Amino acid sequence: MTKSITCVWQGDQSQLAALNDTQMAWLKANDFEGKAGSLLAVPSANGNIDQYVFGMGEKGKSHPMVTGLAASKLQNGEFDLHGEFENPEIAALGFRLGAYQFNQFKKSDNSVSLGKLSGANGAEVSIMAEAAEIARDLINRPPNDLGPDNYEKYIREFAKKHGAEVRSIVGEDLLDQNFPMIHAVGRASAQAPRLLDFTWGHEDAPKVTLVGKGVIFDSGGLDIKPASNMLLMKKDMGGSANILGLAHSIMSAKLPVRLRVLIPVVENAISGSAFRPGDILPSRNGMSVEIGNTDAEGRLVLADALSLADEESPEIIIDMATLTGAARVAVGTELAALFSTDDEFANELMAQGVPSSDPMWQMPLWDNYDEMLASPIADVNHMSFGGYAGAITAALFLRRFVKNAKSWSHIDMMAWADKPRPGRPLGGTEQGQRAAYLALKKRYPKT
Structure with missing residues (x-):
């Protein structure tokens, strides 16, 4: 039997009119x-x-997904929500995501689901909820369960489900087809590095290309991380997980775009074939890259993938990555750091992000810092030294590989809820995807 929840604003008794005197007492x-x-x-x-x-708290001051706090406290059942909601879709989404559990390895007897919520578009809620759940499920999977082989299998099944055409370039074929940095980063692993590439939509529609960092585990390579920093490195594929969630939203909503998704999938491992600090690597666009630290591997695999994306001169490229600790220092764990060559689109991403509980903050592509990537023996060093502006210089490095796209946005995220928040249990979480979906939906409306 479906149960009912009446959601009320603090100090507002109007939603309680249906209760009798005994219940009010x-x-x-x-x-x-x-x-x-x-x-x-x-x-x-x-x-x-x-x-x-x-209780939803004070109207106008409450968290967009405050309803998720109800879901996290309830026991088994389906629940209808009634009340006056500022954004019915996000209220419904908050409840559904607040009930999320990752139970692939630890089963739970508790199951809470959403029935109806007044005024919400159920189809739209499902699209956004499924997208978030895709990212959460992938990020929460341990690396022994989601190595490059299994991740490719997942992506292939995902693409097939949506009717997308998919291909992969694996191992030595990466060198033959000119993806040298993806190969270098992943070659030390027992499972070969690869690039997953799928397309969807009409060929004559506006081209939107998504690129996601798919480092399924990051040991730091020869510049090995300390154990405390390595513990959460299963989430280093969180950018690609969120790109897949975004792709799910775009395809499920049938936005009128020509979608391309590029995911370099690697493990940054240690063996005799590992790339080294001080190496100089070739890149897809012909630039020589000096390696300053093997623990800054994500920007290398993204660079080759971005070069491929840029060759088609798409209208929009969006990349997502758990790229730098510097971004976390700058904006913390709840905000994603946004860099963009398109201020209009960046402003739309931020405008859609706050009310949908997917906030991000634009940071500058400060040209003066580009000199911090100088190398005396190569075209560029892939990282700066000295501890300053690390997120900005990482974005500036990536920008060197985007020349033709009309709009490029780079989202540097945590992809992990380090404490429970409304609509977000502890663990892998979505970031960037919902704001990007809503912004793209506004820019490319269905006719």
Whole structure:
């Protein structure tokens, strides 16, 4: 039986009109005032619990996904939500994502699901929820379960489900087809590096290309990470996981674009064939790249993939990556750092991000810092030294590989909720994908 939750704003009694005097007395006895996250079971006349009241906090000041706090506190059942919501789709999404569990390896007896929510477009909620769940499920999988081989299998099945054409370039074929930096980063692993490439949509539609960092585990390579920093490195493919979530949204909503998705999939491992600090690598666009630190591998695999993306001169390129600790220092874990050559699109990404609980903050592509990537023996060093502006110089390095696209945006993210938040349990999480989907949906509306 579906149960009912009445969601109320703090200090607003109008949503409680359907409750009888006894139930109102129950609320008063339990000091229910509608504070954000407060949940109270309301017994019926026969003592059954089939309805709840939930506090959303002060109107205009509450978290967009505050309803997720209700889902995280409930036990088994399907629940309809009633109330006056500022954004019904995001309220419904918050509840659904607040109930998310990763139970592939640890089963749970608790299952909470969303029934109906007043005013919400159920199809749109499902698209965004499925996209977020794709990213979360992938990021939470351990690296022994999601190596390059299994990740390719997943991406192939994902593309096939959406009717997309997919190909992969694996191992030594990366050298033959001019992806030397993807090969160099992943060649030390027992599972070969590869580039996954799939397309969808009408050939004459506007070209939108997505690129995601797919480092399934990052040991740091020969510049090995300390154990404490290595523990969460299963999330280093979080950029690609979010790109797949975004691609799911675009294809499910049937946006009128020619979509291309490029995901370099590698493990940054250590063996006799590992690339070294001080190496000079060729790149797809012909630039020679001096390696300053093997733990800055993500920008190398992205660079080759971005070069391929740029060769088609698409209207928009978006890349996503768990790229730098410097971005986390700058904006923390809840915000993604955004860099863009297109301020109009960047502003739209930020405008869509805040109300959809997917915030990001634009940072500058500061040209004066480009000299920090200078190398005396190669065209460029792939990282700067000295500890300053690390996220900016990483973005400037990537920009060197984008020459023809009309618009390029780079999203440097955490992809991990380091503590539970409304609509976001602890663990792998979506970032960037929802804001990008809503911005693209606005730019390319269905006719």
